[in-house]
Amino acid sequence: MSTDLEVRFKNIYPGKYFLSFSKEDLNTYLKFRSWLPGEEVIDGIEKAGESNMNCVLRVRTNERSFIIKQARPWVEKYPQIDAPVERNAVETRYLGLMGEDVELKIQTPELIGSDTDNFILVINDLGGEPFSFLYEHNSKLTGEDCKSMMAYISRLHQLKPVNFPENMAMRVLNHEHIFHFPFIEDNGFKLDDIQSGLEGISWIYKRDKVLKQKIESLGKLYLGEGKALIHGDYYPGSWLKTELGFRVIDPEFSHIGHPEFDLGIMIAHLLMTGHSEEIIPAMSRYSSEQAVDNELIAGFAGTEILRRLLGVAQLPLKLNLENKKALLDQASDWILSGMIRHE
Numbered sequence: 001m002s003t004d005l006e007v008r009f010k011n012i013y014p015g016k017y018f019l020s021f022s023k024e025d026l027n028t029y030l031k032f033r034s035w036l037p038g039e040e041v042i043d044g045i046e047k048a049g050e051s052n053m054n055c056v057l058r059v060r061t062n063e064r065s066f067i068i069k070q071a072r073p074w075v076e077k078y079p080q081i082d083a084p085v086e087r088n089a090v091e092t093r094y095l096g097l098m099g100e101d102v103e104l105k106i107q108t109p110e111l112i113g114s115d116t117d118n119f120i121l122v123i124n125d126l127g128g129e130p131f132s133f134l135y136e137h138n139s140k141l142t143g144e145d146c147k148s149m150m151a152y153i154s155r156l157h158q159l160k161p162v163n164f165p166e167n168m169a170m171r172v173l174n175h176e177h178i179f180h181f182p183f184i185e186d187n188g189f190k191l192d193d194i195q196s197g198l199e200g201i202s203w204i205y206k207r208d209k210v211l212k213q214k215i216e217s218l219g220k221l222y223l224g225e226g227k228a229l230i231h232g233d234y235y236p237g238s239w240l241k242t243e244l245g246f247r248v249i250d251p252e253f254s255h256i257g258h259p260e261f262d263l264g265i266m267i268a269h270l271l272m273t274g275h276s277e278e279i280i281p282a283m284s285r286y287s288s289e290q291a292v293d294n295e296l297i298a299g300f301a302g303t304e305i306l307r308r309l310l311g312v313a314q315l316p317l318k319l320n321l322e323n324k325k326a327l328l329d330q331a332s333d334w335i336l337s338g339m340i341r342h343e
């Protein structure tokens with residue numbers, strides 16, 4: 001981290017602890033918090049994996065390994081972009097709730113420690129790797145993974161915690177990149193740099209007034225009041241394939257919202273990773289107390305596909321222009337028809 005960013009951090013939040021890669025610094029901090037008891041000492045520190053927004057480290061000690069995560073007031077991958085630090089308190093609350101549920105606790109990291117003053121949390125190391133490999137390889141979710149993916153989200157949507165934080169600053173950030181920015185005609189984002197010819201194709205969707213109106217009203221719903229606790233980022237980057245099975249991490253976008261949002265995001269990524277055949281069987285496993293609105297699911301799913309192909313949060317998809325055009329057409333059909341259907 002460059003010095004000017006350190007200065008910036010200290011200016012905004014004077015006296016806050018700044019996670020460092022130095023063993024000595026981290027050792028002092030962890031001992032002070034009593035998270036490294038007795039004779040336990042740090043053997044090594046490494047980046048936990050590909051992280052987007054936060055500083056996420058794996059700490060190896062003489063006894064175990066664990067994950068320490070800090071939400072800084074910027075996006076770790078793009079430090080020039082500000083990011084709300086309240087996400088740390090949201091993630092902490094969510095993980096605490098998971099720990100109280102007999103089933104969800106098995107599929108979520110355990111909260112070992114929390115220091116919300118410094119926007120830090122410590123969770124157990126689940127090992128494994130995120131399911132992001134689905135984008136690059138021709139690999140598939142197993143039947144067991146699909147079952148766990150649906151069991152988790154079904155159970156989560158039945159929780160009705162009181163006073164769960166609104167998480168509005170994170171929702172506003174997400175709203176911008178899902179429902180707004182990708183559809184602005186002159187947003188300055190050079191799609192031809194991603195793939196030659198993508199810019200030309202994008203005009204079809206960016207100039208479709210009816211489509212854009214639908215997306216705008218879906219965006220309003222996203223920011224509005226909801227009825228259940230949702231994960232808020234239920235896609236392969238938040239799913240871990242571990243030796244013990246399918247696990248779920250990174251609930252920093254969670255809020256009381258629309259279950260259809262989680263389901264739509266999940267379906268969008270199933271389609272983009274070549275799981276179109278698995279969508280209907282997966283959805284048949286979804287069980288919730290309240291009925292879900294299929295039109296809303298189709299709308300959120302379609303919007304997620306459009307924004308992943310046309311917006312800044314690109315995925316490592318190995319698709320040619322023709323494949324992308326087919327996905328974009330299917331996505332806008334889902335939004336306009338309000339149905340998940342195949343040509």
Ligand SMILES: Nc1ncnc2c1ncn2[C@@H]1O[C@H](COP(=O)(O)OP(=O)(O)O)[C@@H](O)[C@H]1O
Binds near residue numbers: 049109
């Ligand atoms: N509890 C955990 N067990 C194992 N690996 C983890 C755990 N939490 C995070 N990771 C790894 O660190 C990466 C970044 O963590 P994540 O919570 O997604 O941070 P960010 O929100 O900054 O992307 C994950 O993709 C994963 O590889």
Ligand SMILES: [Mg+2]
Binds near residue numbers: 052054252
């Ligand atoms: Mg994240």
